[in-house]
Each structure stands twice: as structure tokens, then as C-alpha cells.
Amino acid sequence: MKSIIKRKDQKLLLQHLEKMHPYDIAEEVKGLSEEEKDLFYSLLSEEEIARIIAFMEPEEAADVIDDFDFERQKNIMDTLELDDAADIIVHMDNEEELIHALENEEHISKVLDYDDQEVGAHMSDSFISLNLGMDIKAATKKVIKEAGEVSINNHIFIVDEEKKFKGIVELRDLVKTKAPAYIDDIIKLSPHVLSNDNVEEAIHKMKDYSLYEMPVLNKELELIGILTIDDAIDIYHEESVDDFEKLSALPDTKTKGIVKSALKRLPWLVLLLALSLPIAIVTTRFEEVITTVAVLAIFQPLILDAGGDVASQTLAVTLRILSKKDSKKALKNGGKEILAGLINGIALGLVAGVVSFIIAKVLKVEQPLNVSLVVFISLALTVAIGPIFGLFIPLILKKMKIDPAVASSPFITTLIDITSVIIYFGCATLLLGVF
Secondary structure, X not given: OHXXXXXXXXXXXXXXXXXXXXHHHHHHHOOOOHHHHHHHHHOOOHHHHHHHHOOOOHHHHHHHHHOOOHHHHHHHHHHOOHHHHHHHHOOOOOHHHHHHHOOOHHHHHHHHHOOOOEHXXXXXXXXXXXXXXXXXXXXXXXXXXXXXXXXXXXXXXXXXXXXXXXXXXXXXXXXXXXXXXXXXXXXXXXXXXXXXXXXXXXXXXXXXXXXXXXXXXXXXXXXXXEXXXXXXXXXXXXXXXXXXXXXXXXXXXXXXXXXXXXXXXXXXXXXXXXXXXXXXXXXXXXXXXXXXXXXXXXXXXXXXXXXXXHHHHHHHXXXXXXOOOOHHHHHHHHHHHHHHHHHHHHHHHHHHHHHHHHXXXXXXXXXXXXXXXXHHHHHHXXXXXXXXHHHHHHHHHHHOXXXXXXXXXXXXXXXXXXXXXXXXXXXXXXXXXXX
């Protein structure tokens, strides 16, 4: 493609691009120099540029459009689908001025007014709608006329005279139906969401009903847009990355630059370090126990790690259920997690108790049976308590209107570590008679 650009052969370039998917074009453009990029975009129409930048990250697309003159910016934004235009325009230098100049200013402004967690912020206007009572022939002509202007035409959306949503018609049914007939004869009911509904719930609804596009209605039940499967995938991906960052106590995995990345992560690492200090403080309280029965230090990492691992597993399951806004199901499943933790705790405790008894015998430690009992009881209790932390901490956060994903693995693991140290050395103090 570079050689075609250097030759400024517009016709050959367009022929070359016609054979490529817009995503592949966007990826290949990344390898061009700034001079080559400027020349590349100068050879393309606004429609072709819009087709390509729709597959870029919004920030990257905004950087591309910012380099064009105002009239070209306006034409490109008018060509983009509503949701793509809204995502890109908020990253542009002249956002306000450009919004007021767009043909669909009113629709863009409404989309930008929605919170990012609401369906309306992600809805598209790329769909075909037909009126209830429409003749099949007239409906077919309208669909053929508008088909090239939309990216989604698997379903045709049906409204009444007041624009209220009534259902859908599948394209194949429309094509197969012979006149004389009406849209009313082939219409089907369809699930829908409201524009201010939570977007994650809407995505789960699309999955439950196996839909590729979901009608979006306003409070008056008027059809104002659709949520498409490609947008649903993008949103779900972003939410997954966001939850992963929170679970790992990471502020932002997209940060570019070593210094910026380090500075963003430093406060979180300092916070986790501060949370770890109580472990050291609690350990010093049992210094006499450790000194008297040194073999206990051998099993301390085992006790600490096991509880944190079980808590993290329960946390992951609980967050997955809570992502569907089902607290009751999380509690019901949590009961199974706690019971499983108790069974696993007893099993692991027995194994660790036997091993610790053998080691204590080999090392000729006094009271080997009591040492093994300390390890057994501590490990059993720690593993049994782990699921309780993994279940109730995210549930409490959700009740407090805080994102449950904030209950990150490092955070819960630190709490479990503190609890494990108290249980372990507390049992040692009681069973080994060290006061």
C-alpha cells in the first residue's frame, strides 16, 4: 500500500482498499509515517475515511479527524453511525463547535447526555423501520431503498403512527411473503430495553434471547435506536478489562510509557503495603510463640496462601453472578461455596496435620501431636473462612453502591492473611501452652 500512496494513484488505492476489511486497513495505516498518513487520507473521500476510523479506538480516530479542516471533519462525523460519532467526538479538540454544526446535532447531544453505563450512550441509529399496516410491496421497496444506508438489516423494526415500537419483521420473511399482504401479517414480538437501562443488563438480555440487535425505546416506548452485537462485544470487553484491573488492583492497563505506568500503579502498591503492615504487627505479638516453637514458621506460608486462594476463587464466582445483578443467586451459591470451603479445609487440614506431625517428629520437636493439631485446626479454619470473605465483601460493597470488583484479590488476600496469622498463632498459644 505504501508504494501506491507514494505514487498518489487514487484509483489504484481505492481498488486496493475495496478488497480489504476496514479493520485491516486501520491496522496497516499504523505502520505508515506521518507524511504517508497525511497523503493517504488526502486521497480518500469522507465516506471512506469514516468507514476506516469506525474500526479504530475513539482516541485514535479523534487524532485523525483533528488534522482535517472543519468542513471535512463535519462531513466525516455526519457519515458515521450515531454511537461511533458520539464516542469519537468527545475526544476532539473542537467538540462543542463541531456538535452544533452536525446534521444530527440533536441526536448526538441526546446520546452524550446519557451516562456511560446506560444503554442510550451506546445505541445506534443504523436501522430500518416500517409502519404498522404497511403493504408488503411498499415495505419491500422502502427496505431496498434504505438497505445501503444501514449496516444492520437482519431485522426490520415496526412502529405505529406515534412511533411506538410494536415488534420486528425478519428480512427473510419479508422477502418470502407475497402480495397481497401487510406487515401486520408477519410481525413478531421482540424483547426491548429502555434507553436509561443498565447496559450490562441489556447485554445479558441480548445473550438470553440470542439477539444480534436489541430495540432501544424511550420512556414513551418510542423506538429511538438499537443496541448491536458488535457494540455489545466492545462494551463487554471493556467491562471485563475494567474488572480485571480492579481485581488485580491495577489503575489502568492502557497507560503508555514506563514512567506514567509506574506512577499510576505506585499509590495502589503503597496502599497494599500499608494493608500488609498489620500482618507484621500481629506477628510480633506472637514473637514468644515463634521463638519457643520455631517449627511453626515452616508452616506459616502454607496457612496464609491456602486461605487467600480459596477466597479469590469464591470472589471470582460471586462477581460473575453479581455482574447479572442477581444478589439472591450469589447468596444461594455462596452457601455452596462456604460448605465446599469447610469440606476442603478439613481435608487439607488432615493432610497438613499428618505431614507436620512427621516433620515435628523428625526434628525432635516437643509436643509433635499438638503442633500437628495447630496446623490442622488453623488450616481448616482459614480455608473455611476464605469463602465467607470472598462472598460477603463484594455483597456488602454492592449494598453500599460501590462496584463489587473493587474487592480485588490483593485486598481480600491481605485481609485473609491477617485473619490467618491471628488464628494460627492464637491456636499455637492455646495448644502449645506458650504464654
